[in-house]
Amino acid sequence: MVYLHRVGAQKLTETESFRSIKYQPRSMSDRIVHKLTPKPSAPIGLRDPYPDLERAYVAQVCLTWEALNWNYTSFRRHNGGDGNIAARCCPARVAQEFQQFQVLLHRFIENELYEYGRRPEVYARMKNSTPKLLLVPEFREEEDEKDDLISAVQFLLILEESIRTFMNFLRADKRSHYEMFREMVKRRSSAVQQTLVITLKKANKKKKSQLKDLTRPRRCLKRTKLREEEELSILLGLIDLKVVARVLRMPEVTDQQLHWCEEKMNRVRVDQEGRMQRDPSPLFYPAH
Template sequence: MNRDLEIVYVGQICLSWEILYWQYGKAKDLLEHDPHEYHTYNQVAGEYQQFQVLLQRFVEDEPFQGPRVQNYVRKRCILRSFLQVPSIRNDRFKGKKGGREEEKDVISIVKLGEVIKETMQVFWEFLRADKREANLALKGVQGTQMDNAEIELFMNVKLDFQKKERKLKDVQRSGNCIVKKFQKQQERRLSHSLFASLVELKLVSRVLSLPRLRRDHLVWCQRKLSNINVAGRKVSMEQSFSLFPC
């Protein structure tokens, strides 16, 4: 039962990130179609801020709530929307520019993009607070019968993970972004591609920590890692919506 719940939890955080990353891209696309920012997004901005608050409270209370997976299950029983990313939608269409100037605290698509970016940062802190690390030994797949092809796949994923992890750390050091530990002020200076790659790598690490890894889990990890490219100090990441196989 606990193993099944852990897969559900891991599947949810992977899905939350996929949607969050996609919504951030959608906000940028909407700006191109609404350059004068006639539409407002106050309601959905408030929902994203509430999303942030729930994650922050979860992390703050976690030391007193026991293991993360069980804590997550209890939270979802109380609040079904926990970890569900809000969908972008506008409040209304402004036909006159003058009416807009009379309003206060209007959230434009630009401001909404900033709110979503801040939400991504809070989500990153939520992921980092989960101390489960990748188990890169074959004992990490205990309880699962693996054939030679699956063992080879596991080893390839392991090597690629270690390679990408090392390269990203080198980029961080060369960019003088991190000295000893991650600091919020420093992380905000990271390029978007580097930041997104760090999140993806953390998710892969969390999947590899599952007590029972399946072949489709390894294929998912392999696909995620293949999207991260590091050439010298330049980091790029191909955007692809990839659902985690629960």
């Protein structure tokens, strides 16, 4: 993650420099001033560094989700298996770290509306001033005698709220008009890859609809209100699909990344009885 932070910071600087070179004022008076003002000349064959910045951002999002998912799965495995979670305790210090994780995400979502640039640019800029942004704490069962303790139930609620906050972070990352236009005119490296991307997007949309359908009330005696644990399980599946959808939004996706998207979606399915089946084991995202 430190490597991705460094790449993001470097590509942010290059992106802003590239924009300053390509910048063209709208008004006639500003254009005249712009023409007369000395500015660095663009090197021949200069490549827009923004796609690299976006790749670093998407990789960070995927790694953050894998870490958050692993923490939740690990906690449930160690504390929920015997049904005696109410009698267990967790270090309060770790809980505070997860609360800080939530606060930073909330602050980013609120401030993004007032920031200039696309999501990867805004993220890289805020990451420079807030290094712990999207940095998931590690749940540890070891208890220091000096640490304050909270109940495992309270810790679970904090962990679940962190997951919901991360979903809000993903939802706020909406496609811009620039991305929509780029998607229409941009062609993939091959027709086969283009077909695969379209197929994966359709499959992603279909599975997302199936999972959302599980949460909707129906006029059926068999459909009962979902328990909180079941609702959260569906939310985990929706986040899996949301992360995959964000990868597929990139203008350039490698074959390894497409394979990752396909494998990630295959781990989420709805069986014939209308129940979601999800494999929570980590699947690390290939950054290249």
